[in-house]
Amino acid sequence: MGRTPRWTIPLATLTTLTLAVTIGAATAADATPSGIPSTSTAQAQLDALTVAPQGSTSGYSRDLFPHWITISGSCNTRETVLQRDGTSVVTDASCAAVSGSWYSPFDGATWYAASDVDIDHLVPLAEAWRSGANTWTTSRRQAFANDLTRPQLIAVTDDVNQAKGDQDPATWQPSVYSYRCTYAKMWIAVKYHWSLTAQASEAGALQTMLDTCTT
Known part of the structure; x- marks a missing residue:
């Protein structure tokens, strides 16, 4: 907690970069998750x-949402998102x-070590459980936990992700105010696609965030 983002690349990292570039490289063309709806679509979905x-968290376990799964070759979901959301990875x-x-769009920090980055389940697994995923099959929960088609997975500062925990927008929102519009649209899109419910305070907070959108 309370670490200062590393804004310069240390010599050791530059050396590693030189050595590793011959092994494999992926440069993100777009560090934004796919499937973020327009404001009007998000409003209709909300x-x-x-x-x-x-609902209750009774019976909940992260093990009921298997992740990270293999996506391609030796790359699992976490590694795939790190490549997608990073620059010159x-x-x-x-x-x-x-x-x-x-x-990290949640807090505006930039990191140069993958260990400083978590892959956030935008709609937390426990939140999904309380919103209807408790009735799903394990295979459906696995698909949710590894969903790369909707804006459900995003690379963010690890401490920020841990502070967010399983909270919904009624009690936690990104500290970067300008990102709250996008955050709301992402959250709404995920809940809508997966037919998850929203409690009244959550829906109200989402509406307030959506009202900040300018486009």
């Missing part, structure tokens, strides 16, 4: 969400990111 009291033969940079 209006269509079922508003209901939040270099990977080794096992697909582990050995260098690159990652901008």
Whole structure:
């Protein structure tokens, strides 16, 4: 907690970059998750969400949402998102990111070590459980936990992700105010696609965030 982002690349990292670039490299063309709807679409999706009291976490376990799964070759979901959301990401033969940079839109920090970055489940697994995923099959929960088609997975500062925990937008929002519009649209899109419910305070917070959108 309270670490200062590293804004310069240390010599050791530059050396690693030189050595690893011959092993494999992936440069992100777009560090934004796919499937973020327009404001008008997000509004329609928010209006269509079922508003209901939040369910219980009874029986919940992260193990009921298997992740990270293999996506391609030796790359799992975490490694795939690190490559997608990073800039000039270099990977080794096992697909582990050995260098690159990652901008965390939640807090505006930039990091130069993959270990400083978490892959956030935008709609937390426990939140999904309380919103209807408790009735899903394990295979459906696995698909949710590794969803690269909707804006459900994003690389962010690890401490920020841990502080967010399993909170919904009624109690946690990105500190970068200008990102709250996007955050709301992402959250709405995920809940809408996966037919998850929203409690009244959550829906109200999403509407307030959506009202900040200028486009």
